[in-house]
Amino acid sequence: MADFQFAVLDFIQNHLRTPVGDAVMPIITRLGNGGILWVATGFLLLVSRKHRKTGVMVLAALAIEYLLCNVWLKNAVAAARPCDLNQSVQLLIARPRDYSFPSGHTGASFAAVTALYLGKERYWYLALIPAVLIAFSRMYLYVHFPTDILGGIVVGAVSGFLAFGCVRLFSSWYGKREQ
Template structure:
């Protein structure tokens, strides 16, 4: 199923517009850049600082766990397993599963949702776009992004639980 979806996206979803959009979305997810921007925005307002800190902790935790899991799972990236495709982004190193972009994006979107922010729905759309961009760009399998998303949601709930203690 993973390879079928991956091949479908590669064969039917590329054009000049989508190549630009999904490359941009992937770059926004690099290092959690867009999500740290949300945190910086929130930290400016005194009554939003705890949400900003939870957002930062969720990003850090989801990133850390995804980086620990990658060599344990050891799944090669699609462009390694199926060479011959020209990548639209710089060739990422390391393993494929879980997707760190997906983990941090869904951790951030979940924190924003649980904190009741008015842009939570937009954050989930952005998180989904960033996750899909990684499949679109042939650097992750769909299951890598689903596992990353699940990891991110779990990290966000853990941070929220720890915050309540």
């Protein structure tokens, strides 16, 4: 499996890297630092009464994803990053200090996308564009394996569904309490 993963990363390095990509991918990956793009999305949704529940869902999904991914799974699996195993690739960003699996940038992105979808936001699918770009940027920048990205997608989706369930449960409980 490791050979296949390095083959994918080496293909990206040898055939898809360009000067434009080298300039743009670090910017794209920074949008995912700390889930900042998605946290901002959640707070923007909170401003509108119509979208407030989805905003809560996005922020809850990000909190759940952070706990599952960054607090628990990364430390439990303790997987090395590709840039630690193959130091011959010149990194375009600072070497991350935490473990590799799963990708937190990808997890946060797909937690937000899942929450937007489940919240029935009309243009939820537009959030897939930065989510996919952020996920790809992590491989382009040689800091994540493909399985880290897939793991992040799964953890993100699960986090979105858990947030959806929690918000629905709380909404029904709170609604009954108000009556």
